[in-house]
Amino acid sequence: MTKKIFIIDIDGTVCEDVTNEEGPDRMADARPFPDVIKQIHRWFDEGHFICFFTSRTIEHKSVTEEWLKQNGVRYNQIIYGKPRRNSEYVEYHFIDNSRVRATTFTGKVGEFVTKTRQILVFPDD
Numbered sequence: 001m002t003k004k005i006f007i008i009d010i011d012g013t014v015c016e017d018v019t020n021e022e023g024p025d026r027m028a029d030a031r032p033f034p035d036v037i038k039q040i041h042r043w044f045d046e047g048h049f050i051c052f053f054t055s056r057t058i059e060h061k062s063v064t065e066e067w068l069k070q071n072g073v074r075y076n077q078i079i080y081g082k083p084r085r086n087s088e089y090v091e092y093h094f095i096d097n098s099r100v101r102a103t104t105f106t107g108k109v110g111e112f113v114t115k116t117r118q119i120l121v122f123p124d125d
Contacts, residue, residue: 001046003048005051006043007051009105014037015030015033016030016033020057020084027064027067028063037073039109041074044075050074052075052079054078054080054082056081058080061078064080
C-alpha cells in the first residue's frame with residue numbers, strides 16, 4: 001500500500017462551517033461530521049499522514065486542538081493560517097513538484113474511486 005498525506009480543511013469539512021469572525025466560542029461548539037471523522041480514522045489507522053490545513057489562525061490553536069481532542073479526532077499535524085477564499089479569490093490552486101490530487105468536499109467521504117475529469121494543467125513546452 002502506498003502511504004498518502006491527506007491535507008484536510010476543518011471548517012465545512014470535518015465540522016460545520018465556522019468562520020474566524022464567529023470566534024472561539026462558536027468553534028468550541030461546532031457540530032462534528034461523524035462520517036468524515038470515521039473516514040479520517042480509517043486513513044490514520046492505515047498509516048496515512050493526516051494534516052489539517054485550516055484558515056483558522058494561530059490564535060485559534062487552543063480551541064481547535066481542544067475541539068479535535070473532545071471529538072476524538074486523530075491526526076498528525078495542523079497548519080494554521082491557510083489563505084482564505086472570499087468574493088475576490090474563489091479557488092485554490094496547489095502547485096507542487098510532487099504528485100498532487102485535489103478533491104473538493106461535497107458533504108460525503110468514502111473510499112476513493114477512479115474517474116476521468118477535465119483539469120487545468122500547465123502547457124507542455
